[in-house]
Amino acid sequence: MSVIKVNELTKTFDKKDVVKALNFELNPGKCVALLGPNGAGKTTTLRMLSGLLNPSRGSVTFEGMKENGDIREHIGYLPQYPVFHNWMSGKEFLIYVGQLANLPKKQASDQANSLLKRVGIADAGNRRIGKYSGGMKQRLGIAQAMIHKPNLIILDEPVSSLDPIGRREVLNLMEELKEQTTILFSTHILSDAEEVSDDLLLMHQGEIVESGSIESLRTKHQTAKINLTFGDSNDNYLSSLKSIPSVNESLIERNEIQLLVDDIDQARKDILLKVSQENLPLTKFEISRTSLEDLFMKVVKN
Numbered sequence: 486m487s488v489i490k491v492n493e494l495t496k497t498f499d500k501k502d503v504v505k506a507l508n509f510e511l512n513p514g515k516c517v518a519l520l521g522p523n524g525a526g527k528t529t530t531l532r533m534l535s536g537l538l539n540p541s542r543g544s545v546t547f548e549g550m551k552e553n554g555d556i557r558e559h560i561g562y563l564p565q566y567p568v569f570h571n572w573m574s575g576k577e578f579l580i581y582v583g584q585l586a587n588l589p590k591k592q593a594s595d596q597a598n599s600l601l602k603r604v605g606i607a608d609a610g611n612r613r614i615g616k617y618s619g620g621m622k623q624r625l626g627i628a629q630a631m632i633h634k635p636n637l638i639i640l641d642e643p644v645s646s647l648d649p650i651g652r653r654e655v656l657n658l659m660e661e662l663k664e665q666t667t668i669l670f671s672t673h674i675l676s677d678a679e680e681v682s683d684d685l686l687l688m689h690q691g692e693i694v695e696s697g698s699i700e701s702l703r704t705k706h707q708t709a710k711i712n713l714t715f716g717d718s719n720d721n722y723l724s725s726l727k728s729i730p731s732v733n734e735s736l737i738e739r740n741e742i743q744l745l746v747d748d749i750d751q752a753r754k755d756i757l758l759k760v761s762q763e764n765l766p767l768t769k770f771e772i773s774r775t776s777l778e779d780l781f782m783k784v785v786k787n
């Protein structure tokens with residue numbers, strides 16, 4: 486049984502579909518990254534899932550949701566740019582948010598204390614939010630998303646505005662929380678997605694172009710790759726190497742020529758023959774495999 490089911494979810498702004506007929510389900514207890522470059526449509530998607538933006542078409546349903554029920558009861562949401570009342574203490578803020586979510590004051594207060602502990606800022610609970618670091622504010626933001634014990638928490642770019650220390654704090658917290666709840670978070674940084682998520686939804690120009698577990702995507706997209714560099718400009722040699730029949734694809738990335746091949750032995754022979762016949766000034770020859778980063782870069786460049 487899935488926690489959430491998205492069916493043909495579409496958003497049109499100014500006659501342009503910025504989110505295009507998405508279909509996916511999230512399974513309980515998973516941490517899922519919605520990964521895509523700027524402008525891919527991540528925030529628009531998450532806002533529709535959170536009930537903050539009406540879809541132009543399609544639907545979002547939660548397990549156990551009554552017909553015409555309010556999806557906000559089932560999810561907790563941390564926006565990309567959360568706004569806090571800096572004059573409040575962290576604890577006061579959580580009690581206030583709890584009461585907005587219809588919790589009685591005593592229950593809101595108990596829940597605030599337990600969440601402050603859970604996100605690791607119990608010592609700062611009575612301090613004004615204005616004095617919190619970026620990482621502490623994000624942790625408070627995650628606590629507020631969990632105040633009504635939702636089935637799913639949705640975090641929009643939870644680490645992108647943080648310095649390395651804050652980033653580490655929040656990624657560690659997400660690692661802990663994913664043991665207890667389902668998490669969907671957006672990011673444009675592949676390594677953050679790889680670090681904490683089980684599954685990936687790769688989004689580009691309003692569409693989910695790849696999805697699955699990190700491991701399955703890694704395996705599915707792994708092909709042999711030969712990386713080459715030359716003494717002077719790599720550009721001068723690309724067209725010559727492209728013409729080798731055993732080379733499927735070629736590109737220049739991170740200051741090296743990368744050739745994607747199926748038959749590594751044949752390609753090695755062909756390339757070295759060409760280098761020798763044309764006396765090309767080869768300085769590096771390395772056999773490797775494509776990574777998720779290669780997949781991400783390929784999708785993003787199209």
Ligand SMILES: Nc1ncnc2c1ncn2[C@@H]1O[C@H](COP(=O)(O)OP(=O)(O)OP(=O)(O)O)[C@@H](O)[C@H]1O
Pocket residue numbers: 498499503521522523524525526527528529530673
């Ligand atoms: N209210 C709006 N009116 C018109 N266009 C919008 C609106 N909100 C978003 N867009 C457009 O929709 C597209 C997707 O934007 P969205 O913010 O969802 O992308 P994103 O993947 O979250 O990007 P980022 O990582 O930069 O936040 C963009 O082209 C954006 O300009």
